[in-house]
Amino acid sequence: MKFSHCGRLLATAGQDRLLRVWILRDAFDYFNGMRTKYNRGESNSSWPQRSPSDEECSPGSNEGPFCSRPFCVYEGHSADLLDISWSRNYFVLSSSMDKTVRLWHISRGECLCCFKHIDFVTAICFHPKDDRFFLSGSLDGKLRLWNIPEKRVTHWNEVDGASKLITAANFCLKGRMAAVGTYDGRCILYTTDQLKYYTQIDVRSTRRSSAKGRKVTGIESMPGHDKILVSSNDSRIRLYDLRDLSLVCKYKGAVNNSSQIKASFNHSGRFLLCGSEDRCVYVWPTQPPQSFTSRRDKNNCWEAVKAHDAVVTSAIFAPNPSAMIAQLVQKDPALQREFPEMCQMLAAEASSKERDQDKNGHVMTDSGSSSLTKRKKSYLKLKTDDWGDVFVSADFNGAIKVFVNLQRRPPDVEL
Numbered sequence: 001m002k003f004s005h006c007g008r009l010l011a012t013a014g015q016d017r018l019l020r021v022w023i024l025r026d027a028f029d030y031f032n033g034m035r036t037k038y039n040r041g042e043s044n045s046s047w048p049q050r051s052p053s054d055e056e057c058s059p060g061s062n063e064g065p066f067c068s069r070p071f072c073v074y075e076g077h078s079a080d081l082l083d084i085s086w087s088r089n090y091f092v093l094s095s096s097m098d099k100t101v102r103l104w105h106i107s108r109g110e111c112l113c114c115f116k117h118i119d120f121v122t123a124i125c126f127h128p129k130d131d132r133f134f135l136s137g138s139l140d141g142k143l144r145l146w147n148i149p150e151k152r153v154t155h156w157n158e159v160d161g162a163s164k165l166i167t168a169a170n171f172c173l174k175g176r177m178a179a180v181g182t183y184d185g186r187c188i189l190y191t192t193d194q195l196k197y198y199t200q201i202d203v204r205s206t207r208r209s210s211a212k213g214r215k216v217t218g219i220e221s222m223p224g225h226d227k228i229l230v231s232s233n234d235s236r237i238r239l240y241d242l243r244d245l246s247l248v249c250k251y252k253g254a255v256n257n258s259s260q261i262k263a264s265f266n267h268s269g270r271f272l273l274c275g276s277e278d279r280c281v282y283v284w285p286t287q288p289p290q291s292f293t294s295r296r297d298k299n300n301c302w303e304a305v306k307a308h309d310a311v312v313t314s315a316i317f318a319p320n321p322s323a324m325i326a327q328l329v330q331k332d333p334a335l336q337r338e339f340p341e342m343c344q345m346l347a348a349e350a351s352s353k354e355r356d357q358d359k360n361g362h363v364m365t366d367s368g369s370s371s372l373t374k375r376k377k378s379y380l381k382l383k384t385d386d387w388g389d390v391f392v393s394a395d396f397n398g399a400i401k402v403f404v405n406l407q408r409r410p411p412d413v414e415l
Contacts, residue, residue, distance in 0.1 A: 001394050002084045007320025009106065010066065010392065011092055012400065013081035019094045021106055023071040026327050031071065031106060034090075038107040065324045065402060074104050076111045082260075085124045087131040095121035101136055103148065115146055123169035123181075127192075135178055137169035143180055145195055155195040159188060168262070170219040172228050173242060179228060185213015187230050187240070201245055203232050218262020222286075223269040231262040237274060239286070253302035254282040259311060266317040266389055273391055275312030280304040281393050281403075305403065308395035318390040321404075325387050328404060339406065342387070 001012045008027040013019045023031060079097035086092055091112075092104045101115040101124055119140040127133040133154070136144045141164025145155045159166060159182060168181030177198065178190045187201040204213040218231040226242045237251040251263070254276040263274035265286070274282050281304070288299040307315075318324055329335045329342055336343045388406040 001314040001316060001392065001400075002086055003316060003319050003392075004086045004090065005088050005319065007318050007323055009071070009086075009090070011084045011086065011094075012394065013084055013094055014398065015080045016398075017075070017077045017079065017081065017096070019072075019074040019077075019081060019084070019092065019104065020070040021072040021074075021092070022066045024065055024324060024327060025067055026323075028067060028071070035107045065327055072104075072106055072109075074102075074109075074111070076102050076114075082120065082122050083124050085126050085134065087126045089131055091126075091131065093124045093126065093134055095124045095136065099138075101134075101146075113148065113151060115151070117144075118142070122167050125170050128171055128175045130175075135169055135171060137166035137180055139165050141166060143169060143178065143190065143195060145178075145192070155193075157190055157195040157197065161186070167260075168216045168219045168231075170221065170228075172219070172221045173226060177242070179219045181216025181219050181230065181232075183215045185216060185232060187216060187219065187228070189242075199245065201230075201240055203230050203238060205234065205236070217256065217260050218264075220262070220264045222265055223267065225269065229263055229265065229272060231256065231274065233257055233259075237263045237272070237284075247297060249286075249288070249297055249299050251284050251299045251302070253284070253300065253304065254278075254280075259313060261311075261313060264316050266391075267319050267321070271317070271389065273315050273317055275315040275393060276304075277311045279306065279308050279310060279312060279395070281307045281312055281315045281391070283391075307393050307401055307403070308397075308399060310395040310397045310399070312393050312395050315391060315393040318392065321390040322387045324390045324402075325404060325406065335406070 003010055008024045010022040011019060077094065077096040077098050081094050081096050083095045084092065090106045093101055095101045097120045099117045099119060099121065101121050102111045103113040105112060117136065117138045119138050121136055121138050123137040125135045132148050134146050134148065136146060141159045143157050143166060144153045147154045159180065161184065163182060163184035165183035166180055167183050170179050172179050176192055178192050178195065180188045185203045187203050189198040189200065190196060191198055202213060203216055214233040216230060216232050220229040222229060227248060228240050228242060230238045230240060233256055235254060235256045239248040241248050254274045255278045257277060259277055261275045263272050265272050270286055272284050272286055276282055283303045284299055285301060288301045329339055388404065390402065390404050392400060392402050394400045
C-alpha cells in the first residue's frame, strides 16, 4: 500500500493479483480529466472491466475521504503482488511473485511495460530524482537498476554471503545510495551510479541470545536527515545514522516475528508508524520524551490503536494530510463547529478562487490579484503537524481503514 507523492491517490495490492488505485473525492474531476485528455481519439486504449464509472466515483456517492470504488483496477500479474512504487508523474510500478515488474500510468488502462526477473521481486523503488530509473531487489540475490525508456538493466550487483535473499530495498541520501535488506539481517549500502558495494550494517541485537540477524522487512529514509529506518522480524525498528553507521534509536512495541511488515515516517519525520501481528497500529515519536526514558537509544514510548480483527500488514501516513482533513471538515457539521478557524480559511480560499478567475474561467496567476493575504495563504499551506495527521492501515483480510488525528487548536491566523 503506497500513497502517491501528492497524497491524493492510494495504490493497494495483495494476494488477489490486482493493483487498485483509490482516489480522494475532491480529486476525482482532476484525474478523470487527465485520463480523458490522454485517451482522447485513441481507440486502442482499453480500460479494465472493473474500472468504476463516473457515478461510482462521484464525490457525493458515499461517506469517507476516498471514492467508494477504485479509480483504476489493473490486471496482468499471475501471482501475489509484493511491492508498489509511485513516480512523481503518476506512473506506478508493481512487483510480484510471478517474477515480473509491471509499469502502469493512471491515464492508461493497460500495462505499459513488463520487466522480467529470475525470481520473486520483493522490492521496487523509483529513483527519487529521475523517474526514468527504478531499483529492484529479488530473491535471486541481485540488485538491479533499470532504465525504463531503454527497457534494460543499466547496473546490477549481487549480495554476498550465505543467504543472498533480498527482502527489502530503497534509495537513501536523496538517491545517492541504494540500501538493501537481506533475509539474514543485513542492511547493505551501494553507490547508485555504479551499484558498487559501499558498506553494510548488521541489524541485530547485542545480546547473545538474539545475536542472529532476522529478516529485514523494510527500509525507509528519514525526511530531512541522513538516517534510515530499518524494520526486521525481531519485532524491532532501528534508526541508523548513515554518517557514522551508528544506531540512533531502537523502537519496541509492535509484534513482527514472521510478517513482511515495515515502519514508515510521517511527512515531517516527527512520528513513525507500523502495523503489527497483534492487530494494532503502533505510533512512536521519533525522539522519545526526555522525562520518559533515561536512554536516548531506546524508545518504548508508543501508542497503540486497536484497528483491525486480523494482522495489520501495512500502515502508512498520508504525505499530504491537509488535503484529506480539509475534505472531511467541510462535510462534517460537528468538525465545523469544533474547528471554525479552519472552516473560515477554507471558505476564504474558495471565495478567493472565484474572484481571481477571469471571464474565461481561468485562475489568474498574478500574485497581486489574490484577495488572500500572505498570512492566510500560509495557513492554507500548513505543514502536516499544524492540521494533524492521517494514516491508513490494511489487514490480512483486505480491510482498509483511515484514521484522522486533528489538532485541537489551529494556529492563530488573522482573518
